[in-house]
Amino acid sequence: MAGTGTAHLRGGDAVLRVEDLVVEFPIDRHTKVSAVAGISFDVMRGETLGIVGESGCGKSTTGRAIMQINQPTSGSVVFEGRDLTSLSSEELRAARTKIQMIFQDPISSLNPRRKVRDSVKDPLDIWSRGTEQERLELVDALLEHVGIDPARAAESRPHEFSGGQCQRISIARSLVLDPTMIICDEPVSALDVSVQAQVLNLLEDLKAEYGLTLIFIAHDLAVVKNISDRVAVMYLGKLCEIADSDDLYARPAHPYTNVLVESIPVPDPDVAVTRAAVQGEPPSPVAPPSGCRFHPRCPNADDLCATTEPEIRSIGDGHYVACHHPNVTPVSIGA
Amino acid sequence: MSTHLQSEGRVPEGVLLEVDDLKTHFRTERGLVRAVDGVSFSLQRGKALGVVGESGSGKTVLSRTIMGLLPSNAVRSGSVRFAGQEILDLDAKQMRHIWGREMSMVFQNPMVSLNPLMKIGKQIAEPLQIHLGLDNRAAAETAERLLRDVHIPEARKRLDQYPHELSGGMRQRVMIAIAMACGPTLLFADEPTTALDVTVQAQILELIGEQRRERNMSVILVTHDLGVVAGHTDEIAVMYGGRLVEKAPTRELFANMRMPYTKSLMRSIPKLDDPSHTRLLTIPGRPPDLVNPPRGCRFAPRCAYARDRCHQEDPPLVTADTSPDHVYACWYPVGSPEFEARDAEIMEQITTGVEVGGRR
Amino acid sequence: MSDLPESPALLAADVILEDAPSESMASRRTLGIGFWIAVGWIVLIVLAALLAPYLGLKDPDENYINRDLGRPPYPPSGEFWFGSDQDARDVFSRTIYGARVSLVVGFAAMGCGMLFGGTLGMLAGFLRGWFDRVISFVFLVLLSFPALVLAILITSLLDRNLRTVAGTLGFLSIAPVGRLARATTIQYSEREFVLAARTLGAKNGRLMIRELLPNVVIPMGALALLGVAVAIVAEGALAFLGLSVEQELSWGKLILLGSGTNILQDAPWVSMGPIFVLFLTVLALNFAGDRVREYFDVRENML
Numbered sequence: 001m002a003g004t005g006t007a008h009l010r011g012g013d014a015v016l017r018v019e020d021l022v023v024e025f026p027i028d029r030h031t032k033v034s035a036v037a038g039i040s041f042d043v044m045r046g047e048t049l050g051i052v053g054e055s056g057c058g059k060s061t062t063g064r065a066i067m068q069i070n071q072p073t074s075g076s077v078v079f080e081g082r083d084l085t086s087l088s089s090e091e092l093r094a095a096r097t098k099i100q101m102i103f104q105d106p107i108s109s110l111n112p113r114r115k116v117r118d119s120v121k122d123p124l125d126i127w128s129r130g131t132e133q134e135r136l137e138l139v140d141a142l143l144e145h146v147g148i149d150p151a152r153a154a155e156s157r158p159h160e161f162s163g164g165q166c167q168r169i170s171i172a173r174s175l176v177l178d179p180t181m182i183i184c185d186e187p188v189s190a191l192d193v194s195v196q197a198q199v200l201n202l203l204e205d206l207k208a209e210y211g212l213t214l215i216f217i218a219h220d221l222a223v224v225k226n227i228s229d230r231v232a233v234m235y236l237g238k239l240c241e242i243a244d245s246d247d248l249y250a251r252p253a254h255p256y257t258n259v260l261v262e263s264i265p266v267p268d269p270d271v272a273v274t275r276a277a278v279q280g281e282p283p284s285p286v287a288p289p290s291g292c293r294f295h296p297r298c299p300n301a302d303d304l305c306a307t308t309e310p311e312i313r314s315i316g317d318g319h320y321v322a323c324h325h326p327n328v329t330p331v332s333i334g335a
Numbered sequence: 336m337s338t339h340l341q342s343e344g345r346v347p348e349g350v351l352l353e354v355d356d357l358k359t360h361f362r363t364e365r366g367l368v369r370a371v372d373g374v375s376f377s378l379q380r381g382k383a384l385g386v387v388g389e390s391g392s393g394k395t396v397l398s399r400t401i402m403g404l405l406p407s408n409a410v411r412s413g414s415v416r417f418a419g420q421e422i423l424d425l426d427a428k429q430m431r432h433i434w435g436r437e438m439s440m441v442f443q444n445p446m447v448s449l450n451p452l453m454k455i456g457k458q459i460a461e462p463l464q465i466h467l468g469l470d471n472r473a474a475a476e477t478a479e480r481l482l483r484d485v486h487i488p489e490a491r492k493r494l495d496q497y498p499h500e501l502s503g504g505m506r507q508r509v510m511i512a513i514a515m516a517c518g519p520t521l522l523f524a525d526e527p528t529t530a531l532d533v534t535v536q537a538q539i540l541e542l543i544g545e546q547r548r549e550r551n552m553s554v555i556l557v558t559h560d561l562g563v564v565a566g567h568t569d570e571i572a573v574m575y576g577g578r579l580v581e582k583a584p585t586r587e588l589f590a591n592m593r594m595p596y597t598k599s600l601m602r603s604i605p606k607l608d609d610p611s612h613t614r615l616l617t618i619p620g621r622p623p624d625l626v627n628p629p630r631g632c633r634f635a636p637r638c639a640y641a642r643d644r645c646h647q648e649d650p651p652l653v654t655a656d657t658s659p660d661h662v663y664a665c666w667y668p669v670g671s672p673e674f675e676a677r678d679a680e681i682m683e684q685i686t687t688g689v690e691v692g693g694r695r
Numbered sequence: 696m697s698d699l700p701e702s703p704a705l706l707a708a709d710v711i712l713e714d715a716p717s718e719s720m721a722s723r724r725t726l727g728i729g730f731w732i733a734v735g736w737i738v739l740i741v742l743a744a745l746l747a748p749y750l751g752l753k754d755p756d757e758n759y760i761n762r763d764l765g766r767p768p769y770p771p772s773g774e775f776w777f778g779s780d781q782d783a784r785d786v787f788s789r790t791i792y793g794a795r796v797s798l799v800v801g802f803a804a805m806g807c808g809m810l811f812g813g814t815l816g817m818l819a820g821f822l823r824g825w826f827d828r829v830i831s832f833v834f835l836v837l838l839s840f841p842a843l844v845l846a847i848l849i850t851s852l853l854d855r856n857l858r859t860v861a862g863t864l865g866f867l868s869i870a871p872v873g874r875l876a877r878a879t880t881i882q883y884s885e886r887e888f889v890l891a892a893r894t895l896g897a898k899n900g901r902l903m904i905r906e907l908l909p910n911v912v913i914p915m916g917a918l919a920l921l922g923v924a925v926a927i928v929a930e931g932a933l934a935f936l937g938l939s940v941e942q943e944l945s946w947g948k949l950i951l952l953g954s955g956t957n958i959l960q961d962a963p964w965v966s967m968g969p970i971f972v973l974f975l976t977v978l979a980l981n982f983a984g985d986r987v988r989e990y991f992d993v994r995e996n997m998l
Contacts, residue, residue: 054532067894093896101894103887111888113909119888122905123895162621170891177895192389193559194618197603201615219533226605226613245611263537265562267604269586276537281504 005312006040008242008320014042014078015181015213016066021075023058023065033286035061037237038075043181043230048207048214050228050245052221052260054282058237059217063183066215067101068092080180097127100174104186106166110158116166117143117153120173127177142172146202164195171202181213188223200227221264225249230318233257236285236293239312243319253315253326255300292324300325351520351553352378352401357413357423359393359400366626370396372577373413375652378570380520383547383554385564385585388574389600391622394557397574398523401555402438403430417521435462439514441543443526445506449498455482456494459513466517481512485542504535508542515546522547525557540567561601565589570660573597576623576633579652583661593655593663595674596634614685632665640667640677730986733979740976744794753785755792755944768962777968781958786968789944793969794976796945797927800861804926805919807865808872813915815869816876821884821903831877837870843932850938857940860933864926875918879911913991920984924977931973946973 006019023036036058043049051059064070066077068084077084079099087095103109110119117139124135140150146168148161158166167187174182184203188196204227207214218224224231225245232242233254241254252258262277280297283289289296295305304324312322321328359371371393378384388394399405401415403425415423422433442448450458459481460474469477475494482490485508498506507527514522524543528536544567547554556568564571565585572582573594581594592598602616620637623629629636635645644666655661655668667673743750753759760783761769767783769775777786819830849863883889884907892906927946933939934947946969953959953966 054534069890069894093898096894097896099894101891103891105887109887109891111892111906111910113913114905122892122897126896126901164621173891173895192622193561193600194389194603195621197605197615197617198619200605201617204612204614220605221533222605222607225607225611226609226615228611249607259534261607263534264607265536265540265560265566266607267561267565267589267601269565269589276534276541278534279538281502281532281535 005322007312007314008318009040009042010044010318013045015045015047015080016215017042017076017078018062018066019076019078021062021065021077022073023061023070024073025070027286031286034073034237034288035070035285036065036072037285037288039234039237039239040075041232041239041242043213043215045213046207046211047230048216048228050224050231051215051217051234052219052224052231053234054219054260056236056282056285057234058285059219059234060185062234063101063185063215063217066183067096067099069101097123097177098180100177100179100182102167102170102174102182102184102187104190106163106170106190107158109170110166112158114157115154116148116156116158116161116169117150119158120153120169120176123173123177129177138176139172142175143169146172146206147198148172162195164191164198167191167199168202171199171206175206175210178210179212181215183215183217185217186219187216189218189220196223203227221249221260233260236282236288238293239322240294241319241321241323242312243321244317247317247319251319251328253319253321253328254294254323255298255325255327256294258327259297292322300327348380350377351380351418353414353416354401355414355416357397357400357415358411359396359405360410361406362408362410363626367410368625369577369628370625371400372625372628374574374577374579375413376572376579376582378521378553378555380553381547381551382570383544383556383568385568385571386555386557386574387559387561387564387571389559389622391576391625392574393577393625394559394574395525398440398525398555398557402434402440402523403427404440435466435517435519437519438521438523439517439519440523440525441507441510441514441527444530445503445510446530448510449506451498453497454494455496455498455501455509459494459509459516462513462516477516478512481516482509484515484546485509485512487512503531504538507531507535507539511539511542511546515550518550519552521553521555523555523557526559527556528563529558529560536563543567561604573600576628577625578633578664580634580665581661581663582652583655583658583663587658587661591655591657591661591670593661593668593670594665595638595640595667595669598669599639616681616685639681640674642667642673726986726990730983733983733986736975736979737983740794740972741798743791744798747791747795750791752788752791755784755789757785758783759785768958768965770962771964778962778964780953780965781962786949786953786965789949790946790969790972793944793946793949794972796857796940796943797930797947797973797976799857800864800930800940800945801923801927803861804864804868805872805922807862808868808922809915809919811865812869812872812874813876813911816873816878817880817903817907817911819873820877820880821899821907823881827877830873834870834873834877837867838874842867843929846929846933847936847938850933855938855941857943860930860939864929867929868922868926872915872918872922876911876915879914880907883907883910914988917984917988917991920980920987924980924984927973927977927980946970 009017019040020038021036022034022038024032024034026032039062041049051062053059061070065072072085079095082095084092084095110116120143121135121139124130124138129135143150143153148165148168153169161169188199191199200223203214206212216224216227228245230242231245231248233240233256235256241248241257248257249261252261259278278297283296291307292305292310295301298305310322310324312320314320315326315328354377355375357371357374361368361370374397386394386397400411411423413423414421417433417437456475456478459478463469463474463477478494479490482493487493487505487508501509527543528539531539540563543554546552556564558564568585570582570584571588573580573596575596581597592601599616599618603618605615618637623633631647632645632650635641638645650664650666652662652664655663759779760767767779768781769779769783771778775785775787777790779785815830819827846863846867850859853859889902889906892902930939930945931947931950934945935951939945939947949969950966958965
């Protein structure tokens with residue numbers, strides 16, 4: 001399991017190109033943990049990239065590192081031709097208006113002491129866009145668009161709305177500055193199933209309407225598959241596999257992807273999981289295993305996996321995997 | 336493998352739990368919250384019942400009511416018979432004879448369910464000493480055996496560890512070991528895997544199923560996830576707005592869903608088999624306010640198939656023609672001409688891209 | 696259900712019922728009638744103190760000798776509501792005038808604490824790093840020093856005027872208020888809404904004032920109400936030691952004057968009047984502070 005290598009990067013009209021991203025956090029004076037340990041990926045204009053993995057795999061850190069909320073230790077984050085890691089704080093402040101973020105906890109995402117319409121209007125005030133009248137018109141139009149009554153938003157605070165409604169309000173706020181890209185960090189995992197579908201559909205509609213590029217981070221593979229064009233699977237800070245979403249689920253090449261797919265509880269008693277596909281739990285990223293980080297839990301592992309980190313390689317059709325013994329035979333590079 | 340600490344067969348085979356017209360209301364400043372509002376069902380010994388519902392459906396309150404774990408502002412009525420004995424009117428002191436030995440519970444969050452300042456071994460041994468009168472050594476030995484039963488490696492070493500030294504999945508295994516300690520006949524598992532990763536979730540569900548079979552124990556698995564109950568229960572009860580709206584054996588339910596709510600819930604879940612960007616069918620709005628529940632069927636305001644009658648008259652639970660064990664509460668169930676006609680319209684509109692059923 | 700935890704799987708049973716509404720979940724809460732009575736009392740005292748010269752009260756320093764009543768001190772009567780002291784001065788009037796110093800000291804001290812403690816605490820909590828370490832250490836030192844000893848030290852060395860006493864008590868309130876402000880700021884800084892505002896381009900000043908301040912000021916305000924009560928009592932203690940404002944009356948000074956051994960036995964009303972008003976005011980402030988805190992706590996819990 002190694003993100004080493006950039007064979008899977010595409011040229012062309014990439015809105016975002018992340019290369020060899022490393023994010024380390026100090027634990028104490030002597031120890032550092034690599035939450036993200038050298039991953040690369042790119043996102044095309046209008047594409048939705050899903051990032052999926054279990055807790056501690058570094059998917060949320062990756063999202064925050066793109067935004068430069070967590071300062072990357074090394075690597076580059078090139079957004080619309082500019083490397084965000086090299087910008088001054090003032091340049092970054094301006095560049096960031098083009099990338100927005102939606103968080104997992106919808107209620108915590110809004111200031112509990114402010115009227116939600118003010119929270120949505122805030123970005124326009126910060127950047128002094130238009131007149132007060134124009135700002136309010138835009139905000140009300142957006143709120144209405146995401147299914148929130150602007151009149152109610154004008155006089156209510158977040159706790160007067162449900163979780164799903166708060167998430168819609170956050171989405172409206174993320175749109176006011178007309179961003180190119182939105183990073184959604186587990187946007188539906190705190191919501192009820194019926195509300196989750198409403199928010200997913202809303203994101204799909206808005207994406208089409210505003211020509212957005214999305215990064216959708218989640219632990220739920222079925223949700224990620226539904227919304228994404230391309231999916232990256234992460235484990236312990238590394239990239240395992242990246243492919244078009246239908247292709248990834250049709251032929252998961254990495255043993256870990258396979259395990260994830262098989263672990264999903266399917267709402268159908270005839271195919272439902274009755275045996276766990278893998279034992280054990282992901283080890284701590286503080287002391288990751290040698291070689292391929294998945295090898296201690298991997299059914300395909302051998303001595304090579306314990307010593308050598310696999311390099312990412314193509315198995316055709318834009319499907320890439322970082323594994324010595326993938327479940328699908330790789331095509332030789334350049335084929 | 337299993338630890339039969341208690342005399343076997345206290346509870347004869349057959350019906351273990353009978354709940355009849357159970358109501359749990361909460362007095363609040365806003366008014367009376369009807370969290371559970373007339374629920375009846377029964378559960379056989381050794382069977383697993385899945386209770387499925389969204390937040391506010393009353394699923395958690397239902398299990399807490401049966402366990403007798405309610406805050407002081409709760410008002411209960413109806414009947415809960417456990418092994419033939421009425422337990423709804425027992426006080427906490429009397430319930431203590433039942434907790435642990437007859438019923439126990441595994442909670443959602445293993446991170447906060449264990450005492451962080453007490454060693455694992457002591458947390459397991461304590462109930463053994465209190466309830467079964469074991470001495471220190473016997474309790475420690477039993478604790479170790481219980482940890483092995485729940486497949487915790489190096490069980491002896493774990494006894495001397497504190498909860499923070501274990502991973503989330505391991506802590507949930509410890510919780511299950513504690514719940515198993517006094518050999519209960521009924522286990523409540525309230526969203527036992529919601530806080531865990533998907534690969535660990537499968538392991539924990541498997542463990543609960545294995546313990547159930549070995550101990551001939553009944554399990555009530557409370558969850559929001561239809562996928563979780565599909566593979567790990569014998570029967571499923573679907574709750575909505577404090578009511579039981581559909582109940583059937585698991586296979587029967589998935590094969591012949593009758594309640595439009597269950598059907599809509601199923602359709603709103605993204606499925607791995609569907610190609611990406613498959614349009615999800617949604618349920619508009621949100622669950623009902625339990626202080627002022629809507630008239631008639633409580634799902635009617637959100638139901639794409641509701642007609643006038645649904646807004647006026649409360650549908651009773653009726654038996655499905657497909658199975659005598661299958662009940663549902665709907666005037667125009669899936670399969671009825673009224674439902675099918677409306678469904679055809681909806682499917683038509685979906686394929687032509689027009690949104691149906693209120694807001695997107 | 697205090698006697699539960701004995702049973703096994705219930706060791707951890709005090710988990711909040713996820714979909715069980717508790718009493719605290721009612722969406723419209725009120726502060727309660729008690730709060731408004733407390734606020735009413737505080738407003739009444741403040742107005743009386745402000746408008747004392749215009750209320751037609753007896754002069755607090757004048758000797759109203761009344762031959763019919765015999766030798767002063769006179770007990771409470773229609774003429775002297777709270778009685779008089781041994782120099783026939785009206786205790787009621789003196790209590791109202793005494794409120795001026797006590798209240799000014801109380802509110803000024805807390806204003807000082809809110810302003811300096813709040814600002815430093817918020818900056819420390821927001822900026823973290825070395826600034827936080829320095830400020831936190833300063834707070835710790837201030838808190839470790841016995842407050843009353845410090846107050847006695849300052850007031851015995853400096854001119855004992857209103858400004859010194861209020862300033863001293865204000866200085867002492869910086870650390871407790873600052874610690875609370877810092878802790879609350881840290882807690883809210885971790886919320887996603889602050890992160891969201893930052894990614895939307897908000898600068899630090901805006902984040903602190905628009906996003907954090909409205910959230911920090913509520914618990915700080917609740918603490919300040921309690922703090923006013925503490926400062927009023929502390930002023931009384933200083934006055935009792937003869938270390939408060941020299942020229943003017945305060946509740947503490949009145950209590951001191953009324954509590955000589957003889958007078959306390961012969962005419963307890965001389966000290967009881969100010970004690971009673973002081974007690975009610977401190978109680979009202981404490982009660983109001985508590986209610987404010989609970990009221991907003993519940994809002995938070997609902998989130």
